Amino acid sequence: MRRTLPVVNLSGSPREWGFQHGKAARKRIADNVALYRQRFAYWTKASPEELRRRAEAYREVIAKTSPAYFAAMEGIAEGSRLDLLDVVAVNVRYEILYSGFVDRGIELARSVEAVGGCTSFAVAPSHSENGHVLLGQNWDWIPEVQGLLVRTHASDGTRQLAFTEAGIAGAKIGFNSHGIGLAVNGLVSNADSWSRLRKPFHVRCWEILAARDFATAASAVSGEPRACSANFVLAQAGSPPQIADFETAPETECRLEATDGFVAHTNHFSDETKLGVWQPLAEDRTSTFHRYERANGLLRSRIARGRKIGVEDLKALLRDHEGEPNNICRHGDPARPPEERFETVVSVIMDLDTREMYVAPGTPCTVRYRHVRLDA
Numbered sequence: 001m002r003r004t005l006p007v008v009n010l011s012g013s014p015r016e017w018g019f020q021h022g023k024a025a026r027k028r029i030a031d032n033v034a035l036y037r038q039r040f041a042y043w044t045k046a047s048p049e050e051l052r053r054r055a056e057a058y059r060e061v062i063a064k065t066s067p068a069y070f071a072a073m074e075g076i077a078e079g080s081r082l083d084l085l086d087v088v089a090v091n092v093r094y095e096i097l098y099s100g101f102v103d104r105g106i107e108l109a110r111s112v113e114a115v116g117g118c119t120s121f122a123v124a125p126s127h128s129e130n131g132h133v134l135l136g137q138n139w140d141w142i143p144e145v146q147g148l149l150v151r152t153h154a155s156d157g158t159r160q161l162a163f164t165e166a167g168i169a170g171a172k173i174g175f176n177s178h179g180i181g182l183a184v185n186g187l188v189s190n191a192d193s194w195s196r197l198r199k200p201f202h203v204r205c206w207e208i209l210a211a212r213d214f215a216t217a218a219s220a221v222s223g224e225p226r227a228c229s230a231n232f233v234l235a236q237a238g239s240p241p242q243i244a245d246f247e248t249a250p251e252t253e254c255r256l257e258a259t260d261g262f263v264a265h266t267n268h269f270s271d272e273t274k275l276g277v278w279q280p281l282a283e284d285r286t287s288t289f290h291r292y293e294r295a296n297g298l299l300r301s302r303i304a305r306g307r308k309i310g311v312e313d314l315k316a317l318l319r320d321h322e323g324e325p326n327n328i329c330r331h332g333d334p335a336r337p338p339e340e341r342f343e344t345v346v347s348v349i350m351d352l353d354t355r356e357m358y359v360a361p362g363t364p365c366t367v368r369y370r371h372v373r374l375d376a
Helices: 014-024 026-044 048-065 067-080 084-091 093-103 105-109 201-210 214-221 286-304 311-318
Strands: 007-011 119-123 134-141 147-153 159-165 173-176 180-186 230-236 242-248 253-257 262-265 343-351 356-360 370-373
Touching: 007 014, 014 026, 014 067, 014 147, 026 048, 026 067, 026 084, 026 093, 048 067, 048 084, 048 093, 067 084, 067 201, 084 093, 093 201, 119 180, 119 230, 119 286, 119 311, 134 173, 134 180, 134 230, 134 311, 159 201, 173 201, 173 343, 180 201, 180 214, 201 214, 201 230, 214 230, 214 242, 230 262, 242 262, 253 262, 262 286, 286 311, 311 343, 311 356
Parallel strands: 007 147
Antiparallel strands: 119 134, 119 262, 134 343, 147 159, 159 173, 173 180, 180 230, 230 242, 242 253, 343 356, 356 370
């Protein structure tokens, strides 16, 4: 599948951002609404009426906890000419789908390798070739999902360049003009449930990329309960530079530092016992354990040889096929039902010092990385 990744420029108030997003990506958003409606039904077995009820419940949560995000969703609905609750459902698809994965239990465990994905990393200036903070990942998800790059300009002067799914206000892989960067990984625990009705994952991503400093970005991740587990790799360029990985379960969290000059993460908890949860699908998820060991091994081996890590090294890591089918550069398995096929949808490497990214819209072994700057 050949993908495109258009850049959409957004400015003004959150509602204006949303309207511009909705108008510019109307067809892509409609496609994502239809895609997630089908995936929700497959993975959760919930009726359309029940799914609409869940969207309404989160509409109220978002309106209360993040009026700016809610205004952006209203703008997206208006600009795309779609129903607001359909837009809300896409914006909380993480909570709906990931708790659905847990609810499916043993049935899901038999096909869990179809669900796992995403390999992320951050490299400290002390270990990078150019002396900059490098951050990025392969984002593995539904092959048919429609994405965008958004270049935004907020009223407080903060600018962002980030990847999002069409229709989702909260971009999940990107950076801002203050040198704050974000990469993410999905996590699953036995405690996950959409019905906790807490501030959603994508709202937290929105808050991280709006932050001016690392402490504010970290506070969007930690300090309050969540509905579902997730992993956030946060970094900020500057003096001193900062990097930390946050593994979060609904009621607990763990902060991991880049003590070796880098951090890499996939889709399992490093110490689930410490967090008081258990990962019901972990024993079957050979992919996440392999990708974790492979990514860490590739980074560590280069450092052990006395060499620094450059952008081309990170491209090679993200294109890696060792250990197929559990490799970092993920390809969909045609033997599986269409609903259980997942692959690398976008691959991103960010330089937080120069405020630029290299982005490949698909499996990076098949498409070239495009160079995109915050300052167009």
